[in-house]
Amino acid sequence: MSIKIDQDKCTGCGTCLESCPYEAITLENGIARVGESCVLCGICADNCEAGAIVIERARDMAGEDLQSYRGVCIFAEQGYGKMHSVSHELLGVGRRLADDLGVELSAVLLGHNVTDMADELAAYGADKIYVIDHPGLTCYSDDAYGNVLVDVIRQYRPEIFLGGATAIGRSLIPRVATMLGVGLTADCTELSIRKKDRLLLQTRPAFGGNVMATIVCPRSRPQMATVRPKVMKKGNYTPGRKAGIIPVTPSPDRVCSRVRLVNSVKEETDLVNVAEADVIVTGGRGLKNAENFALLHELARQLGGAVGATRAAVDEGWISYAHQIGQTGKTVSPKLYIACGVSGAVQHLVGMQSSEIIVAINSDPGAPIFDVATYGIVGDLFEIIPALTKRLKELSNS
Amino acid sequence: MNIVACIKQVPNSAHVRIDPETKALVREGVESIVNPYDMHALEAGLSLKEHYGGKVTVLTMGPPQAETALREALSCGADAAVLLSDRAFAGSDTWATTYILSLGIKKIGHFDLIICGKQAIDGDTAQVGPGLAERLNIPYVTYVRRIEFVENGAMRVQRLMDSGYDVLDLPLPALLTVVKEINEPRLPSLKAKIRAKNQQIPVYGAKELGADEKKIGLAGSFTEVTEIFAPKWDRKRLIIEGPVEEQVEALLKNIKQIRY
Numbered sequence: 001m002s003i004k005i006d007q008d009k010c011t012g013c014g015t016c017l018e019s020c021p022y023e024a025i026t027l028e029n030g031i032a033r034v035g036e037s038c039v040l041c042g043i044c045a046d047n048c049e050a051g052a053i054v055i056e057r058a059r060d061m062a063g064e065d066l067q068s069y070r071g072v073c074i075f076a077e078q079g080y081g082k083m084h085s086v087s088h089e090l091l092g093v094g095r096r097l098a099d100d101l102g103v104e105l106s107a108v109l110l111g112h113n114v115t116d117m118a119d120e121l122a123a124y125g126a127d128k129i130y131v132i133d134h135p136g137l138t139c140y141s142d143d144a145y146g147n148v149l150v151d152v153i154r155q156y157r158p159e160i161f162l163g164g165a166t167a168i169g170r171s172l173i174p175r176v177a178t179m180l181g182v183g184l185t186a187d188c189t190e191l192s193i194r195k196k197d198r199l200l201l202q203t204r205p206a207f208g209g210n211v212m213a214t215i216v217c218p219r220s221r222p223q224m225a226t227v228r229p230k231v232m233k234k235g236n237y238t239p240g241r242k243a244g245i246i247p248v249t250p251s252p253d254r255v256c257s258r259v260r261l262v263n264s265v266k267e268e269t270d271l272v273n274v275a276e277a278d279v280i281v282t283g284g285r286g287l288k289n290a291e292n293f294a295l296l297h298e299l300a301r302q303l304g305g306a307v308g309a310t311r312a313a314v315d316e317g318w319i320s321y322a323h324q325i326g327q328t329g330k331t332v333s334p335k336l337y338i339a340c341g342v343s344g345a346v347q348h349l350v351g352m353q354s355s356e357i358i359v360a361i362n363s364d365p366g367a368p369i370f371d372v373a374t375y376g377i378v379g380d381l382f383e384i385i386p387a388l389t390k391r392l393k394e395l396s397n398s
Numbered sequence: 399m400n401i402v403a404c405i406k407q408v409p410n411s412a413h414v415r416i417d418p419e420t421k422a423l424v425r426e427g428v429e430s431i432v433n434p435y436d437m438h439a440l441e442a443g444l445s446l447k448e449h450y451g452g453k454v455t456v457l458t459m460g461p462p463q464a465e466t467a468l469r470e471a472l473s474c475g476a477d478a479a480v481l482l483s484d485r486a487f488a489g490s491d492t493w494a495t496t497y498i499l500s501l502g503i504k505k506i507g508h509f510d511l512i513i514c515g516k517q518a519i520d521g522d523t524a525q526v527g528p529g530l531a532e533r534l535n536i537p538y539v540t541y542v543r544r545i546e547f548v549e550n551g552a553m554r555v556q557r558l559m560d561s562g563y564d565v566l567d568l569p570l571p572a573l574l575t576v577v578k579e580i581n582e583p584r585l586p587s588l589k590a591k592i593r594a595k596n597q598q599i600p601v602y603g604a605k606e607l608g609a610d611e612k613k614i615g616l617a618g619s620f621t622e623v624t625e626i627f628a629p630k631w632d633r634k635r636l637i638i639e640g641p642v643e644e645q646v647e648a649l650l651k652n653i654k655q656i657r658y
């Protein structure tokens with residue numbers, strides 16, 4: 001067992017009992033005792049002011065010289081010839097990390113007929129781009145994309161490797177990490193370098209967004225993380241910026257897939273995609289029913305924006321999951337976010353708090369949504385929204 | 399079809415929070431539940447069994463009390479349950495967890511399909527499914543929102559994408575992770591409940607699984623949590639008061655930098 005209570009240091013204060021999410025700690029004769037249900041999450045040790053809880057760790061990645069890994073590398077996600085905006089964001093954060101470490105920033109671009117897209121990656125800050133342009137990579141597959149990524153990483157040995165926490169990234173990167181036998185931190189919202197040991201500090205929400213955790217992987221390389229879309233700033237765009245292009249030829253057996261794409265269906269929406277919209281009008285349980293969402297659609301149309309929803313509204317069946325914003329939905333960061341009848345549970349806030357301007361309309365002055373709002377309107381949304389839409393119409397007509 | 403549903407017992411994270419004063423994690427009234435996504439994984443297994451025949455085994459790795467989660471799954475109609483439990487497993491991150499689960503699955507023996515939830519609500523990582531498939535060297539599809547059919551040792555599924563969905567064919571044996579849209583989990587039946595109460599649940603530890611001690615628990619985990627803290631929001635807020643018309647005017651004045 002590698003969790004120990006230092007009997008001399010333990011004051012029996014009970015903070016660890018309170019803090020353990022797994023109810024694993026009891027007090028015996030005024031000293032903490034760790035029981036069977038402990039999963040060694042380390043939360044107690046972090047909370048123990050007396051420093052009485054020690055968790056022991058060991059071992060480096062088998063037979064590897066960790067110091068020989070150099071550079072920051074990102075997975076440039078694209079689909080149907082269009083770069084995913086998360087790739088620009090990865091280059092933004094990747095550039096910052098590479099500069100802090102004094103190393104190169106590279107990108108891996110996979111697909112078919114994608115070589116031209118390398119310029120875009122260079123413009124957003126990549127120093128070097130590994131391009132694997134192959135017919136076997138025409139459609140995304142966990143198998144082929146994973147195999148090729150693993151080969152590139154093994155050959156070029158970056159110390160940090162980042163992907164987007166998108167539908168594709170969250171499927172692909174765990175396979176890559178498992179094949180490489182390295183740690184992986186999912187869904188990061190903050191990344192930085194710890195100066196003293198050059199380690200990547202990876203911060204992410206856990207427990208449905210109620211808790212933030214910072215994670216390090218000191219014993220395996222590359223340090224791998226997926227990054228939530230719409231959280232990091234895009235890299236500075238400098239058209240014409242040059243980068244080294246390195247074409248890589250995969251061996252044919254690596255670009256095969258056991259899973260076959262039959263067809264790809266784009267969900268029909270009459271609306272702008274919430275993840276990309278500059279203005280989002282979001283409705284929560286305060287909307288009361290599906291019909292009332294028409295009020296939001298009208299306002300959103302007037303503002304040229306999209307309609308979002310809380311999980312409560314989606315669970316009620318008032319609007320489809322594609323509109324859900326938050327921990328278990330999409331992360332957004334529009335210029336303007338208008339939350340109507342939304343209480344502001346943390347699980348919702350983690351998905352929208354990086355919006356530029358947040359407007360909250362809620363009848364309860366104590367609603368937590370007002371804590372993150374730039375402008376708060378205490379009142380009845382059924383009066384305010386129609387009045388707001390009407391006024392906007394007048395303004396656009398005059 | 400021989401189906402294995404991987405389920406995890408988790409603290410109901412809706413109630414886990416950090417006290418802003420003491421900075422300690424508060425778990426006031428936090429009960430243990432079966433990870434909600436895993437109930438959908440189980441349901442997917444049960445309905446496949448109803449269509450195509452076979453057997454559903456639920457598998458979990460966790461502390462001894464995770465047995466409760468397995469009994470709940472048995473009450474819903476699972477045929478068998480296996481618990482992987484050992485002090486040495488504690489502290490496993492997703493990398494070590496997939497290793498242990500893969501050994502558990504080898505112990506169960508022949509399987510056609512493994513079904514996992516999209517993610518567990520304590521860690522929210524969504525890594526175990528793909529990692530486990532890789533350990534077992536079988537194909538996988540994540541975010542499955544519909545299983546269309548199983549035919550001639552292969553199946554067709556719909557996978558949720560960021561906008562829309564993909565239709566995919568894959569050969570069995572395979573692994574799926576499922577989203578909530580896939581089904582409505584059934585409630586426990588009285589008959590199954592009674593059967594579940596007395597059903598034998600084998601428990602395997604590191605030795606029985608023949609696990610390499612360097613690959614399990616803390617020693618086998620590469621990720622380390624260095625700090626936990628409460629999410630913080632910093633924003634200057636302005637509360638706009640007055641009658642509705644004035645509120646609207648004031649708001650529009652303030653956000654006029656937005657094009658409309």
Ligand SMILES: Cc1cc2nc3c(=O)[nH]c(=O)nc-3n(C[C@H](O)[C@H](O)[C@H](O)COP(=O)(O)OP(=O)(O)OC[C@H]3O[C@@H](n4cnc5c(N)ncnc54)[C@H](O)[C@@H]3O)c2cc1C
Binds near residue numbers: 208283310327380
């Ligand atoms: C693991 C986990 C993950 C989750 N993930 C998400 C997620 O991704 N996204 C998400 O949104 N939630 C998520 N949740 C749920 C979250 O905890 C909340 O339950 C949810 O966000 C609440 O939605 P709501 O604000 O619409 O409803 P409520 O909390 O019920 O709030 C409704 C609000 O409307 C106001 N109101 C009512 N009538 C009016 C009126 N006429 N005019 C003005 N205001 C009015 C009320 O004052 C109230 O504040 C998650 C929960 C868990 C446990």
Ligand SMILES: Nc1ncnc2c1ncn2[C@@H]1O[C@H](COP(=O)(O)O)[C@@H](O)[C@H]1O
Binds near residue numbers: 515525
């Ligand atoms: N300890 C475990 N025992 C059994 N299944 C698990 C365990 N941990 C994770 N899983 C499965 O893997 C899925 C994803 O979990 P996670 O990667 O932790 O988010 C869950 O929905 C479960 O189906």
